[in-house]
Amino acid sequence: MSQENLKQVILQAKNLVKTYTQRSGRFGFGSTKIKALNDVSISLKAGSTLAVVGESGSGKSTLARCLLQLHPFDSGEVLFQGQDLAKLSGQALRDVRKHLQMVFQDPFASLNPRMKVGEIVGEGLLIHGLGSADEQKEKVHQMLKRVGLEVADAQKYPHQFSGGQRQRIGIARALVLEPKVVVCDEPVSALDVSVQAQILLLLKALQREMNLSYIFISHDLRVVRHIADEVVVMHQGSIVEQGAVKDIYNAPQQAYTQQLLSAIPGRKAA
């Protein structure tokens, strides 16, 4: 992480607005609009980790999906290396998507149970037509080793692995394309604390080696303190406060942030 590198913004969201329409009233004849994202702007610096924290319904996962163009949004723009993603389609969008990958929360639900691990990890290479079959296989094996699995694991199915190992598979799948930005949506929430520590350290090590930039979605402020450089606090679809992790944790300016931080379990006793 060089100084210049840090200054460069790799992914940026400008004034994102996303509304959901929900049926309401008697028999659902009425409808209410819910603002899932209300004028949200963030910027992720290359090689760094930006955490998005908030409680359920705060819009943090919606933001993650909008950043990757997995959800359409009403207005605003998402810029990857200065390029407006909404204006891309077809092959151009596919080319960019290679650089934007995601790691999901539930390692049980996000891996296809009928595919072998090798196929899951290698699917991206296949879709993007990167290298010959042998090269792809070699790459998958390298990646599996890198995330702490074994080459022989490529022949196994997801159900043969523990939760932590499955999350390693999910990480290998995301990183095999050598992306620039990885959006991690609650990647350690479903894991035991000892496994959580392993995965956090793995993510940190991979970030250094591959010069990755992370968007890290989480509700756990203790985890965020350990992984993030900057943090965005969301509440009911809006950004309440954002800044360097140290500043936000040591001197939160907004009442909501203060409330969140004081609710961290174990703080009173410490």
Next chain:
Amino acid sequence: MSEILTISNLTITPKNALSRVLVNNVSLTLSAGKTTCIVGESGSGKSLTALSVMGLLSSQLQARGSIKFLGQELTSLDNKALQSIRGAKIGMIFQEPMTSLNPVLTVGYQIGEALTAHLGLKGAALKLKVASLLQQVGIPPARANSYPDELSGGQRQRVMIAMSIACEPALLIADEPTTALDVTVQAQILQLLDELKTRMNMAMLFITHDFGVVADIADDVIVMFRGEIVETGTKKEVLTKPKHPYTKALLACVPDAEGKKQLKPIDYAWLKDKKAAA
């Protein structure tokens, strides 16, 4: 200090694989007015231990050992006798309030069920008691007519708490009651449970995997690892001066809000060597 529950040498095995020990020789004592946290990772046997107290173990499992509740041996009781204790003298709260509540009955009705079954309350007296219980857990009594889906996650858990304390139990078993909740709601529920415990002088058995929660609510702590108790002590002893290598290793994995700690995953091979050496 009065003893409410004493478990001695509890061992749980699957009926069809008696050599596979899920809970191994667990003994513990709970006292009135004290919160004892059982902390451990998934598969450590913490929930099985709690379930066996309530006689709710799966029929595929077999428990041996003694569970004495207010001097009465629970393991020799039949289901009917257990039913008169469960929900009356032993209250229970689980992780997921939505799956514990019946979606087609109002919460007031569901809180009232235990009162009718165990105390024979009916009519206006029942209504009054339900209202007072809702008030105690911080829900406006008018919400008695609401259905579970009309309440938030935190409110549902409050309803579960109202149900569990309805008959003023001597023991409250809470199995990960705040794991599914947002952090600010979690803080409120922990505070509520702590207040109720003190006011009603209950013994509370609190199952959690979160050391932060332990720090907030526990008086005593029991650490379980692969079916065995590896360490017992007061909260202060276990959190600040852990003795067992597993407890030390587990604490080293927990991220702190200050970010000062260097996270260190557990080295299971090393633990095994340590155990073999001991």
